[in-house]
Amino acid sequence: MGLVTNNLPAILDRLPGGGFCVTSIDGIINWSRANSLWPLTFGTSCCAIEVMMAAGASRHDLARFGAEVARPSPRQADLLVVAGTVVKRLAPRLKTLYEQMAEPRYVIATGSCAISGGPFIYNSYSTVRGADQIIPVDVYVPGCPPRPEAFLYGLLTLQKLIKAGESIRRPYIRRKPVLAALPSGMTADQIRAELAVLLQRDSTVDLSGEYAQNMQAGGSKQ
């Protein structure tokens, strides 16, 4: 085995257990994980209308990014979108739902309430001040509630994190939580144009160009 891995370092990689693996598969796994996120329907207040319904409906169409299959069961979901206020009584249930989801699992906290408690942070006897007090959060999407464009931006941010995150080369490495805030002065037309470029770039593979040359150069380097 050692002979093969020495000769093909770009394609093959050692595993901690002594085996080896084709590393391109690793990238493909992360790519497919990022593009087929199945969200758990977890809407507790007004954010759910923007995030789970408006973003999933045909105008904004979450299906373009492979995240439209909202599941009612945590066993079948790998993305928990905390869309709304979390209160003390809900907190143990939210934790249970998160624990029931299979690895790898990701969490997006949308809206002020799920980030910090929002308008209920003071003089409230019941509101938990942020979903990250209960479960780890990967991406925060600010807004009260966030527009569907802002949620799509947060979803694309999570996809970038997944693609750059945990892999066989870097086991147990997860990116730190990020705040996916839409830059100010952004218009809906700009977002649409940017999404069109992203979709063109991320959903197509050019087998004839740079990709193939890289593979050949990597394979014949030794």
Added chain:
Amino acid sequence: MTGEEIVLAVSRIEERAKPREKCAMPAVTVPVESLAVFMRAIHDDPALSFDMLCTHTAVDWLGENRFELLYVLCSLKHGHYLTVSTSVPRDKPEVSSVSSIWRIAEWQEREVYDLMGVLYSGHPDLRRMFLEDDWNGFPLRKDYKDDFMLELPE
């Protein structure tokens, strides 16, 4: 029946019932000790026939040291409304339950008990409704404080 006629008919049943000023709907205030008899009477009276309890809620008047209990009643038969209010002292908030007249009052009174701490005598199952059973205190009272709450900084 118009609003004035309802108030007139109600005051014939209970003479201590005072009509309230500046209300969009007909509204009367009755003393707490005559509440149960009064409610039973306006439920059974064929001309009034209040057969539905739309809302029951409470207001905490901290400065006046009383809870104001509000019952919004509706008659599906005649299509008219009446708001009945009564007051109980904050340090001894006891009132007789109306759940034997309107069954829905069971849950509405449980909710008021849960958040305001008003005790209903004659209620079949007076437990907390929304909060955990081991919760300490009644959080919608104006003087409620606990360790979890954050005060708004000046």
